[in-house]
Amino acid sequence: MTVTEQHQDHPGTGSRTSLRPEPPSRSGLRRQDAMWATVLIAPTAIGLLVFSIWPTLLTFYYSFTSWGAFGGHTWAGLENYTQLLHDSELLQSLVNTAILSLITLLSVPLGIVVAALLHRPDFRLTRFYRTVYFLPAVTLPASIALMWRLVYNGDFGPLNWTLSLVGIDGPSWLADSHTAIYALGVVSIWGSIGYNMVLFLAGMQAIPRDYYEAAELDGAGSISQFFQITVPLLTPTTFFVTVITVINALQAFDLVFLMIGKTNPALEKSQTVVYLFYEKGFVESQGGYAAAIAFVLLAVILVFTAVQFRMQRRWVHYG
Amino acid sequence: MADAVAATGSQKLPRWRRDLWVHVVLMLGAVLMISPFVLEVVTSVKTFAQATHTPPSLVPHPFHWGNYKDVFESLPFGRQLLNTVVMTLARTLGQVLLCSAAGFAFARLQFRGRGLLFGLFLSVLMVPSQLFLLPNYEIMQHLGLLNSISALWLPGIFSAFGTFLMRQFFLQLPRELEEAARIDGANPLQVYWWVMLPLATPALMALAILTAIWSWNDLLWPLIINTDPSKMPVSAGLAALQGGAPHQLSRPDGWLAPSQPADDRAVRDLPAPCPRGHRVHRSQGLATALTP
Numbered sequence: 138m139t140v141t142e143q144h145q146d147h148p149g150t151g152s153r154t155s156l157r158p159e160p161p162s163r164s165g166l167r168r169q170d171a172m173w174a175t176v177l178i179a180p181t182a183i184g185l186l187v188f189s190i191w192p193t194l195l196t197f198y199y200s201f202t203s204w205g206a207f208g209g210h211t212w213a214g215l216e217n218y219t220q221l222l223h224d225s226e227l228l229q230s231l232v233n234t235a236i237l238s239l240i241t242l243l244s245v246p247l248g249i250v251v252a253a254l255l256h257r258p259d260f261r262l263t264r265f266y267r268t269v270y271f272l273p274a275v276t277l278p279a280s281i282a283l284m285w286r287l288v289y290n291g292d293f294g295p296l297n298w299t300l301s302l303v304g305i306d307g308p309s310w311l312a313d314s315h316t317a318i319y320a321l322g323v324v325s326i327w328g329s330i331g332y333n334m335v336l337f338l339a340g341m342q343a344i345p346r347d348y349y350e351a352a353e354l355d356g357a358g359s360i361s362q363f364f365q366i367t368v369p370l371l372t373p374t375t376f377f378v379t380v381i382t383v384i385n386a387l388q389a390f391d392l393v394f395l396m397i398g399k400t401n402p403a404l405e406k407s408q409t410v411v412y413l414f415y416e417k418g419f420v421e422s423q424g425g426y427a428a429a430i431a432f433v434l435l436a437v438i439l440v441f442t443a444v445q446f447r448m449q450r451r452w453v454h455y456g
Numbered sequence: 457m458a459d460a461v462a463a464t465g466s467q468k469l470p471r472w473r474r475d476l477w478v479h480v481v482l483m484l485g486a487v488l489m490i491s492p493f494v495l496e497v498v499t500s501v502k503t504f505a506q507a508t509h510t511p512p513s514l515v516p517h518p519f520h521w522g523n524y525k526d527v528f529e530s531l532p533f534g535r536q537l538l539n540t541v542v543m544t545l546a547r548t549l550g551q552v553l554l555c556s557a558a559g560f561a562f563a564r565l566q567f568r569g570r571g572l573l574f575g576l577f578l579s580v581l582m583v584p585s586q587l588f589l590l591p592n593y594e595i596m597q598h599l600g601l602l603n604s605i606s607a608l609w610l611p612g613i614f615s616a617f618g619t620f621l622m623r624q625f626f627l628q629l630p631r632e633l634e635e636a637a638r639i640d641g642a643n644p645l646q647v648y649w650w651v652m653l654p655l656a657t658p659a660l661m662a663l664a665i666l667t668a669i670w671s672w673n674d675l676l677w678p679l680i681i682n683t684d685p686s687k688m689p690v691s692a693g694l695a696a697l698q699g700g701a702p703h704q705l706s707r708p709d710g711w712l713a714p715s716q717p718a719d720d721r722a723v724r725d726l727p728a729p730c731p732r733g734h735r736v737h738r739s740q741g742l743a744t745a746l747t748p
Binding site: 167170171173174175176177178180181182184185186187188189190191192193194195196199222251254255257259260262265266269270272273274275276277278279280281282283284285287288292293295298325327330331347384387388390391394395411414415418419427431432434438440442 | 471475478479481482485486488489490492493495496497499500507508509510511554555557558560561562565566567570573576577579580582583584585586587588589590591593595610611613614615616619636643644645648669672673675676679680690691692694695
């Protein structure tokens with residue numbers, strides 16, 4: 138990702154500027170550029186250095202330390218990492234995070250389908266549908282958690298009440314270690330469809346209408362148009378959406394924190410890596426161990442993203 | 457052309473017939489998307505007994521508006537709303553200003569080390585934010601900003617993503633406008649402020665909307681940095697109320713403890729009854745009952 142674009146030489150500026158008294162010389166402009174660039178970039182650069190880059194390095198250092206309950210870190214070498222290898226809780230949380238991410242991926246095809254249905258010439262109610270599907274993306278996680286806890290409630294939730302009408306005795310979805318992670322997954326899909334839909338709609342706007350008109354002349358129906366034109370031309374967007382969706386899902390925290398909670402018997406089977414990181418770092422005061430967990434998460438994200446970028450050659454077509 | 461379109465099948469049917477099945481599918485989806493919201497609104501005007509009754513009633517009888525009063529009494533809710541607004545505005549304005557300035561410089565100005573510096577910015581994009589949390593907590597502690605409104609927004613105004621977004625946008629703008637201004641003697645700051653910024657309104661809006669949504673919904677950072685309910689945004693405040701975060705209300709003995717003095721000061725300033733009093737536990741009744 139190097140910066141390749143260079144300033145073009147200014148054609149014609151020589152003759153034009155010569156009409157003006159004392160034009161600034163090019164090297165003078167360069168020096169002026171550099172000075173102003175410093176002024177304009179410095180605040181963000183310093184902010185990122187203080188709050189992102191330096192903290193990352195510090196967390197890396199912390200991952201080799203052991204923390205006392207009242208502050209004070211001692212060097213512990215690879216102790217945290219060897220502990221990680223034998224930590225069944227971490228292994229389980231990695232499995233949970235993987236399951237949650239895989240389920241959340243369903244929001245990608247659903248997002249395409251909704252976007253494709255909305256992206257038709259002079260279709261009515263588009264605004265209404267877009268608003269409704271996007272609503273979860275702008276709703277507070279605490280609010281989302283509360284409403285879904287109502288839905289999932291084992292005793293008086295509408296979900297189990299509906300199931301009881303057809304004679305099914307539903308479990309306590311969020312307290313049952315067999316169902317909790319899937320219940321979270323459904324909420325996660327529900328929450329990401331709208332966001333993905335918006336990204337897909339933006340991608341579809343770049344597809345020329347002519348393609349569809351030509352296909353229609355050839356007698357292609359809307360379904361074959363969707364698979365022959367929309368899906369292939371949308372692969373770059375799909376790639377982007379997939380990567381973003383999975384990276385977000387790998388960092389899931391809010392739903393577990395708000396919907397499962399500390400005393401829930403299903404916690405072990407539904408806690409994610411970031412939830413475990415929060416517990417270790419900010420509740421149990423094991424900062425060093427938490428730092429090591431954070432680096433495991435970073436490794437997972439990097440590996441996943443690298444795999445995605447390698448696989449894109451097989452299925453992503455750039456126009 | 458018109459003949460060709462008229463010849464295709466879709467023109468033979470009236471529009472509402474052609475789109476009917478699409479509307480049916482989308483409406484079903486819309487009902488699924490929106491029903492949890494409806495349930496939440498309906499439950500908010502139910503008493504505890506009504507809310508836990510089976511079969512669930514769609515319209516409570518009678519309406520129970522008391523829950524809304526309870527929220528403002530059991531939480532410093534008005535204050536948390538204000539905190540959220542301040543946090544969101546500060547983060548959004550800060551990012552729009554700082555990211556557009558840096559993005560402009562990266563896209564339009566020549567200076568040594570530009571590629572290297574930009575690469576550094578990009579590397580920040582790839583690191584998950586959880587890696588910053590422990591040291592950022594300590595930085596805030598050193599600055600004496602634990603349990604302060606500033607802590608909610610300060611780290612959030614510096615964004616590699618925003619800088620990247622703005623740079624991409626500024627790269628697309630035609631060079632002629634900028635050159636005309638430069639020839640007229642404008643310095644880069646003037647070009648940025650008077651020429652580029654007005655042209656960048658769409659990108660600035662996109663960045664502002666994304667930042668505002670993200671900031672409004674942010675939970676983990678406020679939860680860590682501010683343990684005093686009157687200094688929390690609504691996101692963390694509601695989390696504490698729901699009992700999903702019992703340790704927020706009865707603080708851990710862990711290393712969050714040093715924030716205690718600042719915390720006490722904040723609680724003394726509160727006009728409302730102490731939010732950690734029995735009221736919270738009482739209104740947690742429904743929440744606890746809802747806990748699976």
